[in-house]
Amino acid sequence: MNYIDLTEKLVKKCLRIGADAAEVYLETTRNLSVQVLKAEIETIEEASSQGVGFRVFVDNKMGFSHCNDFTDRALEDTISRAVAFAKLSSPDENNVLTDDMGITKIDELYDPGIVSVPMDNKIKMALELESLALGVEGITKSSGAGYGEGESEIFIGNSNGIMKSYKSSGCYLGVYVVAEKGNQKNTGGETCSRVFFSDLMSIEEIAERATKKALELLDPVMIETQKAAIIFDPAVARSLLGGVITAINGERVLQGASFLKDYLNKQFASPLLTLIDDGTRIKSLGSSPFDGEGVPTKRNVLVENGVLKSFIYNTKAAARAGVVSTGNASRSGFTALPGIGVHNVSLATGNHSQSEIIAGTAKGLFLKEVTGYGIDAVSGNFSGGASGLWIVNGEIIHPVKGVTIAGRAFEILNGIDMMGNDIDLNRRFAAPAFRVAEMQIGGK
């Protein structure tokens, strides 16, 4: 089936059925996953599917419906449902669709080779990964290893004449293991996700990372309730900065539901903090030539040297704020309305190696795991459960588990006083290690 033709035809059909303006979002996907446990297959799942979502406007009111039956009758009835449902909504002059014809050229978002790797090789890879991880001294059990892949093609058309499409792929390989010692039990896992199959990390490297996480927190010592420095491992940077991303969501800002709502072009964090969202990075799972409603993606500097430079917007929120979309309409599939989200977030690197940061810390926690919801984007409070390695006089002396850490967002973000120089840009949320001068730790 020619989906470009179908998408264009459906836009016209929406207008004929009664919409003043309409957007058609069509998606086809294929997924495969394999889980292995104790050297045998645990589950194999496979499916391909397709679907289409209709966003229609009637007198500036919005309605939405979706379906995956591509017969004429079904599509027409689905559109009628969206048109009828639009009439329930309140009119909003900001209910507009993009007319930006641009497409950002990004190479290598699709690997045609994934599908041609034989199934048995993929299963073998997961089995070998599990076996390798289980072979590490101190690792006692497997919680399973897995391989998965998916590919999708997205088509967006709207009544402003836009018709865009792109194809993307992704695959992952990961393992979770358990380390036991006496009555102690600790888990560790690592998953590597890439656009290209050939870019997956070696099974040796994945196994090494997973097992290290399970082993490094054995024999913890409880620490006193106190204030101390906190060094964020790159893997847990998101626990702190995720709340900042939510707080710069342009719609939440307009609603007053953000602790950063009054800080545009103002210093709110340490000069060491520069935060970038880049939807154009090649070979990246967060990249796309256009966002969830067809606006070309860009590289946006969100925070520069601690100054808030930009909120993030989709077309509707941008219209309300009187600015242009930043290309941050997110979409979790054909069943969903466009929201607001980021593509690939990264922190600018600083001057210090990880070992220099540790060596320069008189007393602190090298944070390896954080639980909880991170910074509350409305109030700016942060509280979480924490595990990591305890540092005294620049040296790691023992693991710590079962403590809490807490603080207020402004104090934490202004307290960043050392920024690492090492970053893995394959993460969708990439950061070097960095240090916050002081946070409250809850212990014994």
Place this chain on the structure above:
Amino acid sequence: MSMEKHYVRDIPRRKFIELSMKGGLLIAATPALMTQLISCRNGARSAPGLDMDKEILAGIIAKALEKGGDFADVYLENRISRQIVMEESKFKSGLYGISQGAGVRVVSGNKTGYAYTDEITEEKLIRAAEVASYVATNGSRSEPVNISEATRPSYITVEQPLGEIADEKRIEVIARADQAAKDYDQRIKMTMVDYYDEVRSRVIVNSEGIYLRDELPLLFFIVQAMSDNGKTRHMARERLSNHSGFEMFENVTPETIAENAAREAVVMLAAGDAPAGIMDVVMQNGWGGVLVHEAVGHPLEADNIAKGIGAFTGKMSQKVATDCFTMVDDGTLPNFRGTVNFDDEGTPAQRNVLIENGVLKGFMTDILSARQLSMERTGNGRRESFRYIPIPRMTNTFIETGKDNPEDILASTKKGIYVQSLSGGSVNPITGVFNFTCREAYLIENGKKTKPVKGATLIGSCMDVISNIDAVGNDLAFGPGICGKGQAAEVTAGQPTVRIRGINVGGTKA
């Protein structure tokens, strides 16, 4: 891929929107036909897409087991959903969806093969059966499968079927909630109201010969109220959810929900810094049961036990908690959000006592883990939709009511934290280490609830917490939530007022 984190929360808005738009198919239906489709009175047959002939279904099961295998099932599903969102007192959008599809599963030893299709045709299901049978290698199994209709009791009653409710009535309850929240206090600056309803029809057929068909209506109503006094803000949330008809809003009015949210939002404006460190915690009755849902419930799901890695592995019939602690999972509570009639594998729902007076009595199983552990099936094999395989899940999970007077529990606690409501939390089911976040909490000073404190995280390990519960009230209550374990499930969590000695609190004040 995340294999180790299980969470539950009181339905954050984003997740709610995601869940309410689960993928699928809007089938051909005129508005008139739609009324019939959504009707669920007296078990009237709806969702004609599920009307597949039993002989054809038996043929698909036979195909699935052609290469061998111990068990196979076919699951057909049709879900009709409506969602209406109000933000800032405006009806932001109306969403409508029908999601339809089917999955075929083959179990061979410990292996599971699964494939699904969103077209319910014999051809597509035969192809799914072939894909799913990839795991079967133990030779052919040719005995034909006889499929016959099975019966199960129902715990869900409907007085006002969702299909007979005009959209204007839906609009009305949303507008009433919005108004009530704004009228509560001038410091309420914004409200968000999410209304969602669905009817899920399902057909379950398996190689043991059962054929089951039913439909579950579900209503879900969330009010968020944001307060702002110029210095600080608090976003409060209150929810109501049942498997029932629209009469839910007569039993608990939209105003009640909205006022509860607004009350929390205003009270928490005065919140001070929470203390940090290990202290006693009194948890008010209701949704606080999320603590045991996370800390004890997930580790008692039998999949990790069958793998030999769960926190309670090898502890059956042993004393694991204090004498006053009894914990139950019950899928039969009338109209509750977690109630299932029968699970998504066809096993009848039942009351399962998990821990009785401190002694471990049972795990929650699905068909696969029950077989692996040689245990009974408990009716806990659930799935988010046809896109997922069934796995052991909780339903309505709670600490059984105790003997203590709630006022006495507070009065006898000298110092600590009084937790009135929680957002939610997560657990590592292998180690049993959990965390959860307070939404409304107070200091306890000399046996009295005093100042409100900001949202702090509470952490601990499951074995410690159930050994340290030393008072259980006589005031059991429940709250609705979404539980995530790679896939979502609707649940309730419940508890009477309880006291836990020594939990680590993540506050900002030493």
